[in-house]
Amino acid sequence: MYRTGLNDLDAVVAVAREGSFRGAALALGMSTTALSNAVAKLESGLGVRLFNRTTRSVSLSEAGRAFVEQIAPALQDIHGAMDGARSRQAKPSGTLRINAFAAGAREFISPLVFAFLRRHPEVHVDLVTEGRLVDIVADGFDLGVRRANLVPADMIAVPLGRPQRHAVVGSPDYIMRHGEPRTPSDLAGHRCVRIRTPDGALYRWHFEKRGETALIDVTGPITLDEASLARAAVLEGVGLGFFLEQDVREDIAAGRLRRVLDDWTPPLGDLCLYYPGRRNPSAALKAFTGLARDLARKART
Incomplete structure (x- = not known):
């Protein structure tokens, strides 16, 4: 008997969010074939089609839309509980997903990301660069990087150093x-x-x-x-x-x-790292933001 796994549910939510199997596979760090198989198995187990597929597009079926609306909040709670458990570990590990615009990434990747990876070799950093502004929580990112004036008001912001011009x-x-x-x-x-x-x-x-x-x-x-x-x-x-x-x-x-x-061409404002104020951030997230604050303090002195 097929039992639904957490990864299968994550796959469905990712496809719904990204609007494509390829985009969802990239977001989850798995192959398109594996993701497609996971969705197909879940659909078979439920006995209902969750997505309408054509050669050019993927969209939620009526049943799929209702299913995702119900499971997405529960999945957030489950992942929050898992983050809480990971936060109690002494050694940072796992994956940190960061969204940034390309020029900002070039500015902080060497002093911050590379230094972090040298200190914490068991952490994998998944850095995605794009010009559009995204909702980092809805799109599954742990952190974002933007200029200070573009950081959402409900996020915790950490200045990364010298203002941009x-x-x-x-x-x-x-x-x-x-x-x-x-x-x-x-x-x-x-x-x-x-x-x-x-x-x-x-x-x-x-x-x-x-x-x-x-x-x-x-x-x-x-x-x-x-x-x-x-x-x-x-x-x-x-x-x-x-x-x-x-x-x-x-x-x-x-x-x-x-x-x-x-x-x-006056200064534009500080480049900032930002993240949601979670109650139980992972050890990796705490270590990364801690290093960012240390480097920002050194840059100001």
């Missing part, structure tokens, strides 16, 4: 040929590398100085959707680029890129 840069060759913009409005006469955001919109360059703000829809010969590609284009002299400072800091220091409009 934007930087407008160009290659020395480009600036020699086209000159240096002195104000944001001067960008109308420049070739710029345009960036498309994850939702498909073209990113507008944001500037601020002494209370005056400007949002500029730049024009240029190329549109890209990834910061490393935009950096390569700017290094080649294609045009000016708009980046988070940490992505081009070494290029500026080495003279490969020159910064312009520096006085129009």
Whole structure:
């Protein structure tokens, strides 16, 4: 007789949340085949189809929707109890899932994540980067990383160090040929590398100085959707680029890129690690947030 396991229930909730078997498998760290088999076994055991499947989409059936609505809160309680039990262990272990935007991840992965893994080799860190803001609790993450102004009010936030800034840069060759913009409005006469955001919109360059703000829809010969590609284009002299400072800091220091409009790009606010105020955080979560606080204190001194 087939007995339903916790992993089978997690699989159903993950597919419902992600809207696809592939996305759910990635979230759970298992193969798509194994996840599909787990859902199929549960459906067979229940005698009802939980998902409507086509070659292009997956959606909950009416029975599946009612089933997920009933089991999801119970699963949260069960996992909370398991987290509570793990929190009593002396040695951090298990998996920490972290959601961050790519530039933020590049900023903290070396001083924090790598240092943590060296101290706690029995912990596995699953770091997911994406541009969209997510509900870290609903999407199954333990921690998130965003700028302070984007952290939800009901979360505990830990500043990770120096505030972020934007930087407008160009290659020395480009600036020699086209000159240096002195104000944001001067960008109308420049070739710029345009960036498309994850939702498909073209990113507008944001500037601020002494209370005056400007949002500029730049024009240029190329549109890209990834910061490393935009950096390569700017290094080649294609045009000016708009980046988070940490992505081009070494290029500026080495003279490969020159910064312009520096006085129009004030600090954006601290980069923060954030997490829900659980009553029983795991030993791994407590160790990770503790290390983050230690590093933040050292950065301020």
